[in-house]
Amino acid sequence: MSTTRMTISIKNLKEIADLLNTVVNEAKFKLDANGLSVKAVDPAHVAMISIDVPKEVFLDFQVDGEEEISMDIEKLKSIIKLANSNDTVTMIREKEKLKFEINNIIKSVSLLDNNTVFTPRVPQISSESYVVVAKPELEKGLKAAEDVSDSIRFMLSPDDFRARSISDSEESELILTKELLKEIKCSNPVKSSYPLEYLLKLIKSLSSSEDLKLGFKDDYPLTIEFKFGIPRSGDATIISGSFLLAPRMEQ
Amino acid sequence: MEFKAKFKIPASLCTKCRGAKLLCGLSFCPITVKSIVTPKVNMFKGNRISGSSPPSVFVGRYGYPKVKVYPSVPQVHGDTSSYEDPKEWMNLQLEDFLSMRLSMIRGGTDVYVQNAADPDKLFQELQLMALSEKYVEVDMTLEKNLSEMSVILDENTPPMGPSAPLLKFQSDYSSPSLSVEKVYGDTDLKAMDAMKFLYSRNEDVSKISKILSVGAIGTKKMRKVVPTRWSITAVDKNLSDDLIEKSKDYPQIDKFQVYVRRTNGNLFVAILTPSNWIYEWGEAWGRGTTWNQWGEETYTEIDNEGYYGRKDYPGIGGCYYSTRLAVGEKLNQMRRSGGAITWREIYPGFSLPVGVWYVRENMRELFKMKPSEFDTLDDALKFVSKFLKVPLESWLRRSTVVKTLKYNNLEKFFSI
Numbered sequence: 001m002s003t004t005r006m007t008i009s010i011k012n013l014k015e016i017a018d019l020l021n022t023v024v025n026e027a028k029f030k031l032d033a034n035g036l037s038v039k040a041v042d043p044a045h046v047a048m049i050s051i052d053v054p055k056e057v058f059l060d061f062q063v064d065g066e067e068e069i070s071m072d073i074e075k076l077k078s079i080i081k082l083a084n085s086n087d088t089v090t091m092i093r094e095k096e097k098l099k100f101e102i103n104n105i106i107k108s109v110s111l112l113d114n115n116t117v118f119t120p121r122v123p124q125i126s127s128e129s130y131v132v133v134a135k136p137e138l139e140k141g142l143k144a145a146e147d148v149s150d151s152i153r154f155m156l157s158p159d160d161f162r163a164r165s166i167s168d169s170e171e172s173e174l175i176l177t178k179e180l181l182k183e184i185k186c187s188n189p190v191k192s193s194y195p196l197e198y199l200l201k202l203i204k205s206l207s208s209s210e211d212l213k214l215g216f217k218d219d220y221p222l223t224i225e226f227k228f229g230i231p232r233s234g235d236a237t238i239i240s241g242s243f244l245l246a247p248r249m250e251q
Numbered sequence: 252m253e254f255k256a257k258f259k260i261p262a263s264l265c266t267k268c269r270g271a272k273l274l275c276g277l278s279f280c281p282i283t284v285k286s287i288v289t290p291k292v293n294m295f296k297g298n299r300i301s302g303s304s305p306p307s308v309f310v311g312r313y314g315y316p317k318v319k320v321y322p323s324v325p326q327v328h329g330d331t332s333s334y335e336d337p338k339e340w341m342n343l344q345l346e347d348f349l350s351m352r353l354s355m356i357r358g359g360t361d362v363y364v365q366n367a368a369d370p371d372k373l374f375q376e377l378q379l380m381a382l383s384e385k386y387v388e389v390d391m392t393l394e395k396n397l398s399e400m401s402v403i404l405d406e407n408t409p410p411m412g413p414s415a416p417l418l419k420f421q422s423d424y425s426s427p428s429l430s431v432e433k434v435y436g437d438t439d440l441k442a443m444d445a446m447k448f449l450y451s452r453n454e455d456v457s458k459i460s461k462i463l464s465v466g467a468i469g470t471k472k473m474r475k476v477v478p479t480r481w482s483i484t485a486v487d488k489n490l491s492d493d494l495i496e497k498s499k500d501y502p503q504i505d506k507f508q509v510y511v512r513r514t515n516g517n518l519f520v521a522i523l524t525p526s527n528w529i530y531e532w533g534e535a536w537g538r539g540t541t542w543n544q545w546g547e548e549t550y551t552e553i554d555n556e557g558y559y560g561r562k563d564y565p566g567i568g569g570c571y572y573s574t575r576l577a578v579g580e581k582l583n584q585m586r587r588s589g590g591a592i593t594w595r596e597i598y599p600g601f602s603l604p605v606g607v608w609y610v611r612e613n614m615r616e617l618f619k620m621k622p623s624e625f626d627t628l629d630d631a632l633k634f635v636s637k638f639l640k641v642p643l644e645s646w647l648r649r650s651t652v653v654k655t656l657k658y659n660n661l662e663k664f665f666s667i
Contacts, residue, residue: 041661041667043555043651044652044654044655044658045655045660045661045662045667046654046659047661048661048667116563120667121665121666121667122667123664123667195658220664221661221664244661246658246659246660246661246663246664247659248659249657249658
């Protein structure tokens with residue numbers, strides 16, 4: 001059996017770890033000829049994330065057939081902290097361990113038993129209504145809502161996208177009219193509320209993303225599709241991910 | 252676990268602290284514990300001990316499947332049942348409790364776990380002693396001097412006194428209770444059913460785990476000796492499984508019921524929820540407490556399960572099931588179903604591992620109180636936050652039950 005060996009930039013690995021950490025502490029990575037993919041759902045089954053890292057994103061990617069690697073995400077993050085932001089890391093599978101090589105540091109960690117880490121089925125959702133917003137715009141809207149309420153209501157009409165939070169004493173609203181949006185598809189107005197804490201955690205972890213595609217309908221889970229990562233020079237392939245979030249219960 | 256520090260503590264620290272501040276960062280003052288144990292060891296002259304065992308038998312887990320079984324006895328004659336009764340321990344100061352438990356001297360003998368079904372003479376005598384309804388007069392001869400280092404302070408099992416290898420053993424074991432006699436004699440009865448039967452006959456869970464640990468229940472061929480630590484959790488888990496399944500058939504409670512109990516160095520909180528069965532047990536260890544000696548801040552950990560329970564052992568340990576048992580008892584006593592958020596805060600100063608009984612009995616006491624009732628989870632949490640020292644937000648960050656109750660989950664829309 002040949003060795004499984006991957007080299008990736010620390011920035012990319014960090015963003016993957018941070019994103020997974022918004023929902024779970026442990027994750028199972030699938031490796032195959034296309035690259036690396038991972039799916040995870042939080043213990044309350046409120047949010048789900050899936051990330052696909054094409055093999056072109058890696059500086060080196062040697063995997064035979066299919067393989068699964070389960071890891072503690074906190075552990076992964078503590079290894080990432082050993083690196084500088086411009087470093088690359090090489091990961092080598094050694095039986096039940098994964099060896100990390102970062103500059104002049106070598107660190108081996110135990111992998112988790114694949115059977116103990118749950119991988120969810122990710123439903124296929126085609127959104128009839130969606131909007132593409134710039135991440136900094138949405139981030140501002142979420143932050144404005146943060147101290148108002150623990151949920152935020154997304155509303156989409158053919159003319160604009162709004163995100164509003166209301167409490168007894170305070171209110172916040174983000175209004176992005178058609179011309180401020182990168183893309184909009186909506187024939188009938190739709191609205192649904194979502195828990196803010198999950199959205200804030202996600203947006204804080206998405207450091208290199210520019211545009212977010214939000215798809216939803218009335219009182220239905222929200223899909224956020226995003227691309228991220230530092231492409232290798234001369235190569236435009238980057239990492240894609242999607243986030244699924246259950247709507248807030250109507251009170 | 253040994254009570255001696257694994258590193259040298261400078262005298263300058265001890266003289267400033269004198270057992271009061273635990274400056275060494277240890278979970279307990281090794282000098283104080285030594286001062287409790289040493290006189291007991293020194294008082295013990297020669298190699299013969301006679302006394303009344305509550306009865307008490309401890310089974311170690313090292314070397315499994317060849318384990319050490321220790322009959323335990325204090326040098327006291329008469330009714331010693333309180334030495335083995337968690338309900339009595341609740342009324343004692345921690346030092347008195349420790350002093351009592353650590354005064355039980357243990358003589359150890361090797362037993363293969365599978366020999367439970369066909370025991371030799373000595374082990375059969377130990378089994379019968381463990382089954383006795385009343386205290387048992389015991390005469391033990393030990394092979395060598397007691398080792399102070401052999402006392403057991405563990406998060407799962409109650410503290411145990413010093414030990415030495417057992418040379419001779421004699422007891423005049425008394426008869427078991429009728430229900431214990433029945434399960435011991437019935438070699439067609441599965442261990443799980445035996446546990447349920449004993450529990451239904453009001454045998455205390457600590458007694459049931461003792462009977463399980465000496466391999467006295469189960470179908471004939473399946474009888475095995477079970478290390479004490481495992482037997483305690485096995486009983487808590489199996490009995491709570493049964494209670495919770497039963498509770499699911501009852502109507503739901505109609506409000507959020509909040510119970511709060513403060514003890515020396517601990518806060519216990521339970522919120523019973525008007526929902527399907529869902530459960531979490533969380534512990535927040537303050538700086539300098541038993542399992543957070545060197546941390547910079549309070550460490551919070553929560554384990555949880557949904558309607559169908561969990562498949563793996565919760566990382567948080569045996570207290571998860573001890574509390575689950577107390578919750579199951581409460582729901583059945585109310586003849587209601589519901590879910591439960593259960594949290595414990597442990598404050599600096601509470602720094603000795605005493606065993607899961609402490610959590611079980613405190614949760615049982617907690618549920619004897621009259622709850623405060625609320626219509627919404629937010630109101631219940633707001634009320635609870637008044638008692639917490641750990642910020643509510645840091646509990647909520649880890650709480651799965653709160654998120655599950657507050658938010659819709661994806662399964663409502665897809666199968667995942």
